Amino acid sequence: MSEVSAGRWRFPWAALAVALGGALGALARHEVALWLGEAGFPWSTLVVNVVGCLLLGGLTVVVETCSVHRLVRPFLGVGVLGGFTTFSAYLVDAGGLLAAQRPVGALVYVLATVVLALAAVGCGAGLARRFVRRATPSTGEVERS
Amino acid sequence: MTSLLVAVGGACGAVSRYGLDGVVRRWCASPFPWGTLVVNLLGSFLVAVVTGWAAFGGLGPAWLRPLLVSGLCGALTTFATFGQDTVRLYTSVGWGAAVRNVVVTVFGGVVAAAFGLGVVFLLRT
Numbered sequence: 722m723s724e725v726s727a728g729r730w731r732f733p734w735a736a737l738a739v740a741l742g743g744a745l746g747a748l749a750r751h752e753v754a755l756w757l758g759e760a761g762f763p764w765s766t767l768v769v770n771v772v773g774c775l776l777l778g779g780l781t782v783v784v785e786t787c788s789v790h791r792l793v794r795p796f797l798g799v800g801v802l803g804g805f806t807t808f809s810a811y812l813v814d815a816g817g818l819l820a821a822q823r824p825v826g827a828l829v830y831v832l833a834t835v836v837l838a839l840a841a842v843g844c845g846a847g848l849a850r851r852f853v854r855r856a857t858p859s860t861g862e863v864e865r866s
Numbered sequence: 867m868t869s870l871l872v873a874v875g876g877a878c879g880a881v882s883r884y885g886l887d888g889v890v891r892r893w894c895a896s897p898f899p900w901g902t903l904v905v906n907l908l909g910s911f912l913v914a915v916v917t918g919w920a921a922f923g924g925l926g927p928a929w930l931r932p933l934l935v936s937g938l939c940g941a942l943t944t945f946a947t948f949g950q951d952t953v954r955l956y957t958s959v960g961w962g963a964a965v966r967n968v969v970v971t972v973f974g975g976v977v978a979a980a981f982g983l984g985v986v987f988l989l990r991t
Contacts, residue, residue, distance in 0.1 A: 736881055743880020743941045744873040751872040751936050770945040777946040778953070795884070799947075804880045808906040808943035809913035809935075812975050835968055838949040846953070 735795040742800015750805050762826065763814035766807065767834055773806035774838040778845025779852075786853050868932045875937015879909075883942050897959055899951035902944065903971055909943030910975040914982025922990045 750769050757765040777798060784794050811834055818827035886908070887901030894900055916934045919925050948971055956964035 736884060739884040740877040740881045743883075744877040747876020747879070747937050747941045748869055748873045750940060751869060751932075754936075770949075773946040774949040777950050781950055799884050800880050802946045803883060803944040804876045804941035806945035806947075807940040808945050808948060808971075808975060809909040809939040811945060812910050812979050813913055813917060813935075816979065831972065834945075835972065838945055839952055839968075842946075842949040842953045 734792060738792045738796035739800040739803075742796045742802075743804035746801040746804025746806075749801075750807065750810075763810075763817070763830060766810045766814050767830070767837070770806045770811065770834055771837045771841045773802045774841040775845040777802045777806075778842035779849035780845075782846050782849035782853060786850075787857075867929070871929055871933040872937045872940075875933040875939075876941040879938040879941030879943075882938075883944060897955065898963070899947075899955070899967065902947050902951050903967075903974065906943045906948060906971055907974050907978040909939045910978040911982040912942070913939040914979035915986055918983045918986035919990075922986065924990070 750765075753769050754765040757768065780794075780798050780802065783789065784798070811831075815827045815831050818824075818830060883905045886905050890901035890904050913935060916925065916931070916939065920931060925931065948967075952964045952967050955967050
């Protein structure tokens with residue numbers, strides 16, 4: 722890790738931010754699952770993953786183009802949004818649909834999650850880029866690598 | 867109480883993902899997001915072991931499920947970083963790399979989960 726410099730131990734603030742964010746993200750995912758409940762289709766995991774992708778797409782643009790605190794990305798990106806979205810529940814849900822003799826539902830769920838999640842990353846990034854450009858008109862075009 | 871278990875599991879899962887991703891990144895410098903793949907496959911394997919074990923009726927105390935499934939495995943794996951990595955591969959390398967990431971992650975996850983269920987099946991019979 723880049724924070725460890727020449728044998729001098731430094732408090733792992735980034736790891737702490739990730740842990741705190743992960744707890745909040747997992748808790749929020751749990752609340753959404755309780756809120757949406759069981760409805761025959763794993764809507765809650767789908768919603769959580771798509772919303773998380775939308776927000777991470779936007780956050781990545783903001784972090785890369787604006788000067789933000791160095792803990793913003795570990796806390797919000799790796800912690801909150803990483804802990805909010807989940808790949809394991811996605812597979813468990815697909816397995817549950819298969820076990821319930823709904824192979825078409827499982828296939829639709831697997832494909833729809835991927836397609837909507839990728840579209841959400843793009844939308845989040847696009848919205849954030851527009852917002853950043855409007856917020857800082859003097860810098861003009863925002864450079865993208 | 868359940869919320870607290872999910873939060874504790876989530877914190878452990880997120881830190882494990884952060885640490886593992888860092889180790890894998892240092893280990894192989896590549897545009898392909900190996901770190902995200904490793905945590906997602908590991909989480910898929912673990913969640914299959916835990917839910918498989920529970921299906922055999924032997925997971926033990928009820929509080930283990932929110933701690934391990936919703937908390938630990940839920941936060942160890944990530945969909946947002948997978949999506950972000952895929953879009954980044956598309957913009958920096960091309961379509962092929964992005965599609966490969968999706969196929970390898972989804973099929974790899976299914977294989978890892980099947981492997982986890984197989985391990986439970988072998989241990990319980």
